[in-house]
Amino acid sequence: MKIVFFLFITFYLVQTKAQQVTQIVKGNVSDEASKQSLQGVTIRLASNLSKTTLSDSSGNFKLTDIPLGRQRFIITAVGYEPLSLNNIIVTAGKEVDLTISLRESLMNLDVVEITANENSGGRKVNNDMLSVSARTFNMDETKRYAGSLGDPARMATNFAGVVSTNDTRNDIIIRGNSPNAMLWQLEGLNIPNPNHFGSLNSMGGSVSMLNSNLIDQSDFMTGAFPAQYGNALSGVFDLKLRNGNSEKHEFVTQMGFNGFEGGAEGPIGNSKGASYLINARYSTLSLFQNLGIEFGTGGATPEYMDLNYKINYRIGKHGNLSLFGIWGRSSMDILASEYDPEGQSYGNEYSNRYPRYQTSISGLSYKYQLNKKTAINFILGYSRTNEQFDRDSVNQENINQTIPDWHWRFKINKFSGVLHLHHKFNAKHSLVAGITEDFTNYTLFNRRMRHGISEMILNNRNGDFGLMQAFTQWKFRMTDHFSMVSGLHYQYLSLSQTNSLEPRIGVKYEGLGSHVFGFAYGLHSQMNNILTYATVTTTAAGNRYTNESLGFIRSHQFILSHNWNIRSNTHLKTELYFQRLFDVPVTKAPSSFSTLNLGAETIPVLRDNLINEGVGRNYGLDITLERLFNKGFYYLLTGSFFSSRYQGSDGIWRNTAFNMKNVFNLLGGKEWKVGKQENIFGLSVKVSRVGGRYLSPVDIASSVIDGEIQYEETRAYSLQQPAYFRADVKVSYRKEFTRATMELALDLQNVTDNKNIFRQEWNAQQLNVINVYQQGFFPVPFVRFTF
Structure with a gap:
């Protein structure tokens, strides 16, 4: 203080x-x-x-x-x-x-x-090719909504069709799909998981590396997206970064859940339009812990730092060059000696865990206006992820005596090239086309010691592959009220030498007074997680990689949409959707396993000898009642009713790990003017109730033999957890000075201190199953100065 x-x-x-x-x-x-x-x-x-x-x-x-x-x-x-x-x-x-x-x-x-x-x-989206299931958001919403903590992913859980049942991570489930089924895109560049503690087999993490102070108005999609987006099955975050102030130097200092932060922006040299924008952040959770505030990790202290930047330079009258990027590093020591059985903790009393993560993303974008009707955008990108994890078993009689039992090293380097062409024929017809080439080099090693004696090699592969994507999409505006977007997306994966040609179409009718109707269809496909391709099959002749021939997971998606503008600032939106998934990897031998359930756990779940013969289906109804911010007041009520089921190689239909069936969110807020200046006091409240996730019964006998938790596969996902419930309250105050602004806030997370289950773990010492609970009540102070 x-x-x-x-x-x-x-x-x-x-x-x-x-x-x-x-x-x-x-x-x-x-x-x-x-x-x-x-x-x-x-x-x-x-x-x-x-x-x-x-x-x-x-x-x-x-x-x-x-x-x-x-x-x-x-x-x-x-x-x-x-x-x-x-x-x-x-x-x-x-x-x-x-x-x-x-x-x-x-x-x-x-x-x-x-x-x-x-x-x-x-609610005008950036991309004019979007017809349904899309919403724009900006920096104000990531800061204003209770529980969002300046994180786009956490903010998105307020939207219909989007679910999170985890207090300590920001993984999001879109319409019953795995969190791994979505795409992150930054300034037109496809990027890896942009989160601290974001493992290779997930698309979420504990804290976002994306800095809300740099995010410009961006788009979020939840299905049947147009042809320019590929290699995703559920949704897309299409993120834009704003340019720095090209005329004046400005600064920001900030402290909150996401860390101590400092930022600067301003003009570069004497070049008109040239600017820089940079923000650096270092974690504050160690400070909270010293104050006695528990945030769900027991005695372990998450440590992280990150850097976000964008440099923009105008070239002549028609060209623009920008350099942008994200860098982040995170680590945590989860020790048995610091385990608190009465509190909330990631760890346990019989193991030490040492996760280490590092991610870097950089891009160089060049935009040029060829003429009044045509523009091009060329992007070069590079990203690197380095994930390390070690786990040791602890001797209960001598806590200083440990035995290594899990060790993995995952390193991914990706080089990207993107070319987009925008052409407008006339007011009725416009075209967008493009090509993306991602070249990936990887080194994956994953070893487990069973009971500290028997060695199991799960991944051991070095290699590279290319993923090429191309698209073209055409927009036809028949009238001011009726438009159609059609397109084709193509992708080719060199690793398995498979390809996919995907038609997409979207239709929107803005008529009948205050009503807007939409329809969209798309064939979408996604490559499997690189860990799946690199899973080892041990034979007498040596290691084999029986999953490297796997093709894309594919899905047909259909969406009907209706938006009723009840008043100028209030609308009611309903969307009915159906998704049929096919060519899903399942085991050759009959079993309940399906890769549609991957992403439910942060620890890699690996199977070999997979074939593309599984299926799945997701369908449901999303309802949104929203009052946009008007006269100091706003609210957002969403409800989702859905079913998510799959079929493994045993031919039995089951719930997926993400079949919560119903979700309800209530978000509202009010601002009051205080004093003569435009000083603002604000209050925001969020209440969420989500149907419980499905788990598989634990196979006690197999867990005793293996030393890790094992499940009864014949009864996969047959037990439903209790419903998830959470309430957040945020109070804020904004004070205006002559040349600066101060913002104060207190985000009261999980004010009811509801104990939601995080996951189940196997206690190898006591030979029983324990429930690990999520973060309880957690107050997050926030201070921000801009000047």
């Missing part, structure tokens, strides 16, 4: 005498389809239409002396549909930079109205 007090006093002393404080709002406007910068676009402040400006020949604009608080801006241009940007937060500590895209009207208009529909820009 001394650090916080010192920062506050220092921050306060640099302020001048209170006065009427205003801020600059600037940005860029472009055509939605061609990406061409638009000149002569009118940008107005809705509360004071005299504050008006026009975009220049490069599409840039600037409004000065804008009052603090949530503001609405109206954007109009001859020949384009008007747009309203609502609830743009204007603070003293940072200039506002907006990226705006306009859709050309099919009607020839000589004049435009000054007003625009208040809801026209409320």
Whole structure:
């Protein structure tokens, strides 16, 4: 607390005498389809239409002396549909930079109205090719929602069709699919798991490495996405990073659950439009632990650090070059000597565990406007993940005596090249096409010692492979109310020499007053986890790799959507979906095993001799009632009713590990103005109730023999856990100074202290099963200064 007090006093002393404080709002406007910068676009402040400006020949604009608080801006241009940007937060500590895209009207208009529909820009996605099951989000939502902790994945669990039943990790289940079935994309680059403690066999982790201070408005998809996205079955995070301020140096200091943080942005040299943006963070959980706050890891202290950056440089009038990246490192020592059987802990009293993770992602993007109708984007990328894990058995009579029993080293290097072409034929027809080549080099070694004596090699493979993806998609706007997007996606995996050609189509009708209808179909496919391909089959002649010929997991997806705009700021959305999965890897010998259940555990689950003969099906209904932020109040109510089942090689239909059947979320918040300045007190509440996950009964006899937990495969996923319940409350305060902003918040996680089950473990000393419980009540303080 001394650090916080010192920062506050220092921050306060640099302020001048209170006065009427205003801020600059600037940005860029472009055509939605061609990406061409638009000149002569009118940008107005809705509360004071005299504050008006026009975009220049490069599409840039600037409004000065804008009052603090949530503001609405109206954007109009001859020949384009008007747009309203609502609830743009204007603070003293940072200039506002907006990226705006306009859709050309099919009607020839000589004049435009000054007003625009208040809801026209409320949920406008970045990608104009999206028809259904898509939602945009921004930095404000990742910070404002209770329980989100500035994490896009945790924030997404508020959306219909998205589930998390884990208090300590941010893995998300989309419409009954494994967390591994989704795609993370950053600035158009396909990236690996962007989380601390994010293992190779999962797409989540304990803490996100993505810094919310850098995230721009981004898209999140939950199914039947268009042809430009591939190698995914459930959903896509299409993340965008904002550019730094190219005219003024600005800074941020922050402390919260995600760590101590410092950031800076500003212009580079004398080049117009050149900017840098960088944020560094170091974990604070050790500080919380010293204060006696329990966060679900017992005596173990998670340690992590990360770096996010983006450098943007304008080349001439039509070119733009940007360098961006993420780097993160995390580790934790989970010791038997620090195990607390009465508390919550990852560990136990009979083993020591030492996880180590390191991830780096970097990309170089070049965008060039060939002409008024055509733009290209070329990206070069490199990513590296290094995962290490060691586990030792501890002698209960002599805790200093240990026996190594698990050891793995997973190293992945990926080199990527991406080329996208955007072309607009006219107001009715536009085309996007592209190609992606990912070349991956890997070193995988996984050894287990059974009872400290018998050695088992699970993975032992070095190699490389390529995954090539290509797509083309065409948008046809028949009228201002009716549009269709059709496309083809193709991918080829050199490792198993398999390919897939996937048709996609989406239709949207915006008519009948306040109603919008949509339909989408897509054939989607995904390669298996690299650990599955590299699983060892031990023979007398040596190691064989019987899974390397596996083809893609494939699925047909159908979605019907209806969105009813009840009022300008309130809408009711329902989506009915069906997903048929096929070519799923299962064992040759009859069993209940299916790779559709991988991702339920962070420890690798490996089987050899797999064949693409399994099937699965997911279907359900998602309902969303949402009031967008208006007059200081918002709410989001979602409900999902679904079924997720699969069939192994034994031909029996079973629940998947992710078949919770129903999910209910209630999220709401209110802001009040305090004092003469635009100081804000806020309250946000979230309540979630999720049907229990299915588990397999533990095979006690087999667990005793093996030394690890074993399950009754003939009764796989037949036992349902109790329902998951969690409530979060967040209180916040934002104080405006002359040239800076201070934000204070307290996020009260799991306020009811509900003990949700994390997982089951086998006690090799006592020869019984123990339940490991998740994080209980956990208060998270937050302090942020921008200046």
